[in-house]
Amino acid sequence: MSASREHETSDDAKGHSGLEDVGRRTRAAALQLSALPTSARNEAIEAIAAALEEAAPAILAANLADREAAEADGISSSLYSRLKLDETKLRGEIAGVRDVGRLPDPVGARQIHRELDEGLVLERLAVPVGVLGVIFEARPDAVIQISSLAVKSGNAVILKGGREAVRSCQAIVAAVRRGLEGTAVSPEAIQLLTTREETVELLKLDRWVDLIIPRGSNSFVRFVQDNTRIPVLGHADGICHLYVDAAADIATAVPIAVDSKVQYPAACNAIETLLVHRDAAVAFLPAAGTALQEAGVTVRADEEAHAILIAGGLDDVEPATVDDWSTEYSDLILAVHVVESLDAAIGHINTYGSRHTEAIVTEDQAAADTFLARVDSAGVFHNCSTRFSDGFRYGFGAEVGISTQKLPPRGPVGLEGLVTYKYVVRGSGQIVATYSGDGARSFTHREL
Amino acid sequence: MSASREHETSDDAKGHSGLEDVGRRTRAAALQLSALPTSARNEAIEAIAAALEEAAPAILAANLADREAAEADGISSSLYSRLKLDETKLRGEIAGVRDVGRLPDPVGARQIHRELDEGLVLERLAVPVGVLGVIFEARPDAVIQISSLAVKSGNAVILKGGREAVRSCQAIVAAVRRGLEGTAVSPEAIQLLTTREETVELLKLDRWVDLIIPRGSNSFVRFVQDNTRIPVLGHADGICHLYVDAAADIATAVPIAVDSKVQYPAACNAIETLLVHRDAAVAFLPAAGTALQEAGVTVRADEEAHAILIAGGLDDVEPATVDDWSTEYSDLILAVHVVESLDAAIGHINTYGSRHTEAIVTEDQAAADTFLARVDSAGVFHNCSTRFSDGFRYGFGAEVGISTQKLPPRGPVGLEGLVTYKYVVRGSGQIVATYSGDGARSFTHREL
Numbered sequence: 072m073s074a075s076r077e078h079e080t081s082d083d084a085k086g087h088s089g090l091e092d093v094g095r096r097t098r099a100a101a102l103q104l105s106a107l108p109t110s111a112r113n114e115a116i117e118a119i120a121a122a123l124e125e126a127a128p129a130i131l132a133a134n135l136a137d138r139e140a141a142e143a144d145g146i147s148s149s150l151y152s153r154l155k156l157d158e159t160k161l162r163g164e165i166a167g168v169r170d171v172g173r174l175p176d177p178v179g180a181r182q183i184h185r186e187l188d189e190g191l192v193l194e195r196l197a198v199p200v201g202v203l204g205v206i207f208e209a210r211p212d213a214v215i216q217i218s219s220l221a222v223k224s225g226n227a228v229i230l231k232g233g234r235e236a237v238r239s240c241q242a243i244v245a246a247v248r249r250g251l252e253g254t255a256v257s258p259e260a261i262q263l264l265t266t267r268e269e270t271v272e273l274l275k276l277d278r279w280v281d282l283i284i285p286r287g288s289n290s291f292v293r294f295v296q297d298n299t300r301i302p303v304l305g306h307a308d309g310i311c312h313l314y315v316d317a318a319a320d321i322a323t324a325v326p327i328a329v330d331s332k333v334q335y336p337a338a339c340n341a342i343e344t345l346l347v348h349r350d351a352a353v354a355f356l357p358a359a360g361t362a363l364q365e366a367g368v369t370v371r372a373d374e375e376a377h378a379i380l381i382a383g384g385l386d387d388v389e390p391a392t393v394d395d396w397s398t399e400y401s402d403l404i405l406a407v408h409v410v411e412s413l414d415a416a417i418g419h420i421n422t423y424g425s426r427h428t429e430a431i432v433t434e435d436q437a438a439a440d441t442f443l444a445r446v447d448s449a450g451v452f453h454n455c456s457t458r459f460s461d462g463f464r465y466g467f468g469a470e471v472g473i474s475t476q477k478l479p480p481r482g483p484v485g486l487e488g489l490v491t492y493k494y495v496v497r498g499s500g501q502i503v504a505t506y507s508g509d510g511a512r513s514f515t516h517r518e519l
Numbered sequence: 520m521s522a523s524r525e526h527e528t529s530d531d532a533k534g535h536s537g538l539e540d541v542g543r544r545t546r547a548a549a550l551q552l553s554a555l556p557t558s559a560r561n562e563a564i565e566a567i568a569a570a571l572e573e574a575a576p577a578i579l580a581a582n583l584a585d586r587e588a589a590e591a592d593g594i595s596s597s598l599y600s601r602l603k604l605d606e607t608k609l610r611g612e613i614a615g616v617r618d619v620g621r622l623p624d625p626v627g628a629r630q631i632h633r634e635l636d637e638g639l640v641l642e643r644l645a646v647p648v649g650v651l652g653v654i655f656e657a658r659p660d661a662v663i664q665i666s667s668l669a670v671k672s673g674n675a676v677i678l679k680g681g682r683e684a685v686r687s688c689q690a691i692v693a694a695v696r697r698g699l700e701g702t703a704v705s706p707e708a709i710q711l712l713t714t715r716e717e718t719v720e721l722l723k724l725d726r727w728v729d730l731i732i733p734r735g736s737n738s739f740v741r742f743v744q745d746n747t748r749i750p751v752l753g754h755a756d757g758i759c760h761l762y763v764d765a766a767a768d769i770a771t772a773v774p775i776a777v778d779s780k781v782q783y784p785a786a787c788n789a790i791e792t793l794l795v796h797r798d799a800a801v802a803f804l805p806a807a808g809t810a811l812q813e814a815g816v817t818v819r820a821d822e823e824a825h826a827i828l829i830a831g832g833l834d835d836v837e838p839a840t841v842d843d844w845s846t847e848y849s850d851l852i853l854a855v856h857v858v859e860s861l862d863a864a865i866g867h868i869n870t871y872g873s874r875h876t877e878a879i880v881t882e883d884q885a886a887a888d889t890f891l892a893r894v895d896s897a898g899v900f901h902n903c904s905t906r907f908s909d910g911f912r913y914g915f916g917a918e919v920g921i922s923t924q925k926l927p928p929r930g931p932v933g934l935e936g937l938v939t940y941k942y943v944v945r946g947s948g949q950i951v952a953t954y955s956g957d958g959a960r961s962f963t964h965r966e967l
Binding site: 102105106185187191193200201281282296297300302320323326327329330331334335421439443444445447448449450451452453454455456458459460464465466476477478479481482483491492493494495496497498499500501502503504506507514516 | 550553554633635639641648649729730744745748750768771774775777778779782783869887891892893895896897898899900901902903904906907908912913914924925926927929930931939940941942943944945946947948949950951952954955962964
């Protein structure tokens, strides 16, 4: 009993001081990394790529061991495919590291340069956020992407991968850290946690970690948001809408509806509800319903849409209830709702949507402008698929996450989501008393 | 008993639906306000100014009644002076409203304009945040400032003032809403809450409120941060430092030390700890200590600083303990600590500071650059007072708050803290399938 108590105590102490210590070391590495020039960070990224090439056999072997263990545990085929890292995929990921090296440097940009008074100059400079905490599920390739994005943006990172991918993640992080050894970036800038208990501890490290990026299911993201004081970059829900207006061109609307649902139904930017103006419903719905069903989509229609679809010759149309308006299927299911006006469509979206991405199909420019102005979402689109809502398609070169929070960064977030700014003021002895009270000196506030 | 239960139930239901309803109405007003052009918002601001002028006698009478009640309750003189709104001050506040009208419009700026492909164009536009929840203490003038800043930036606002100022706040909000009646902005865009219970309810309105701005004591801000899921703009602590380097010019350093502490000791950008390099301590500390004591400052010195101050002829120097390094006095008290190096100063600041504002005094450019790069604070200054860390002094024209969070908005926040952005994509029937798989079409990603 006494031995067991001692054991618990020592484990506890180790567990606690262990992660505090990881936090402290990562913060120290971050402070050093944040001051490095672009060239030093890009050299470190090339060293990571080279080290991953060298370690490829070990990484592939570790991934095979992970997959064998996962198969023995009977994991789902979708999880298995996310876990799998073969030679082709690894080569692609290493090429991706070098692509990150070629991206423009997000750090150091001067956003404000202003004379406050003679010899007193204000600058606002883009600086790294500091220490990132990134929690992801099975995909071991995420370790490679996140490590290179972190180094590029001058940030240290504490990674927590899925249990299924532990051997792969360890082999990759070992290679990344070995690669950093000969560079200006400390290997301590990249840390790996492996247990679920450490996830909970990581969320408490608000003293050392500046930003949490959770990648996973809606419920996981919500768990993270509810259990940390650290800012979280991510989105819990993606309930996106396509609204087919009275003045829609049907030949434009049908392929956009199909693409927005079918092109990748598990994506957060796929639509869950199709809104149709009453005046377009008879012309649009049978054509759209047929195309959607041919693509394997189950249609759930409200009463009015249901009647039009059946009259248009469709079978197997399910009834929709009000619960469908708030459901993210992430699957080949689509709710259909007839609305009586553009205003009703906007009202429905602002009530049931998750402020992610919504599109209107219409030839009426005024209707489009009203929709784009009054829909309260990160992405508002006219005559194109909601699936364009993506950092790579927007031309950001990388996507760190998609945020449905209203404050910036909002929507798809590229490397700029990993930088913040600081204000630098250089003076020559100025004090505020000079600028206050009677005879106060004025500021010049002149842009430089 | 049965009657009492009924009473409780009905009160409960009323309280809940009451604030939910305020939230819903404010959100509706915000959506309409967010789509108004610059001119309509500026006209509304002029209408507010005119209405306040017309209502001046009623506002001054209400403030007098608040002050009489507060005096009867025996409030502190500092609270009384914040509560007081006389004719001169009111006239100044109304002039301030018109100044806000003349500020550049923070809404509508196009931050990104990019062709993704022929006929497929991405824009990122600055848009209002939506509904603000602003909670402040006694100062009734805050209602005037916040209302005008909200309308300028296209946001609706739910205000909660201090109990002591309830009559003043009601008179001001009544005038503001009356002013809005003849304009394109709905009076529902400006709401006033008056009870403490409503503060707690407001923090739960994450469905309707997009940003909470608490103005008050550190403990109040921390209470707000810990009790809401709504993003909070503000800072709990302001533990700022001045570091006097080995290569400091003493004639520069002494007035900066005095100004940084004395010019407004209750401000968050006033220093709490003065760090002095050992090599500068003998020359600097007696001169600084004398000047600080003459200005009424109590000095708390570590052992080494204490000995130097006493040897320099000072009396009444208190001893400092490690607790002083983490204390925000907000008063005429200053901790003094001798450090052995620039690195030790930076380490002290990054350990005990609150990431607000820190300054170095030195003639050594390399030391200054190291300090500015490695100190992890929103404001890093060289050879000037920490008190310059302020939205008006930075030239923002207004200050919504100061944030010590690392993510943007960081530091003093002007009107840009009240806007976010949305992505607008205009297409001509494009779908993502065209850009995927074999024979995928490429994006052009051409800046327009």
